[in-house]
Amino acid sequence: MTNPELVQKLEKTIQNIPDFPQPGIQFKDITPIFLDPKLYEEVIKDLADFSRGKIDAVCGIESRGYLFGIAIAVALEVPFILIRKAGKLPPPFVGEKYDLEYGTAEIEMRTGQLKPGQRVLIHDDLLATGGTTEAAAKLIEKQGGEVAQFSFLIALKDLHGTERLKQFDAEVHRILEY
Secondary structure (H helix, E strand, O other), X not given: OOOHHHHHXXXXXXXXXXXXXXXXXXXXXXXXXXXXXXXXXXXXXXXXXXXXXXXXXXXXXXXXXXXXXXXXXXXHOOOEEEEEEOOOOOOOEEEEEEEEOOEEEEEEEEOOOOOOOOEEEEEEEEEOOOHHHHHHHHHHHHOOOEEEEEEEEEEOHHHOHHHHHHHHOOEEEEEEEO
């Protein structure tokens, strides 16, 4: 459970940008967190505490999942594995396609970096519909890893991403929910 004081600090820090990137969207700008090193440390502590002793590796989703994911891995002294957009990693890699509102996308991860049976935390900054996160979980499973946890700075409850992730029978942690 996240400390209510941390939630309040983040709610005061994260900026709402109306109509970005398109009309009707309320963008949550997390970049002001990085202007406050102590607040960033509190966020990492919260996210790391959720996973302490429960995982063997952290996978972060490009690119904003790296902003916290690497620090979580360092705090827990476990490996960090990149999940990237298609075409960004050298071979060998494995990919997973997923549907977008208009079309499809693909993410990839290098093979051989995740060991079969490793318990994995998948981290991203924001959970919306869960499509990218679901594809990341399928990548982990393709390589014999166990999706043990998901963590997010923010979850948008009206988009039902948490429900989409239930198929993986993994813990889900989000610090803020809108």
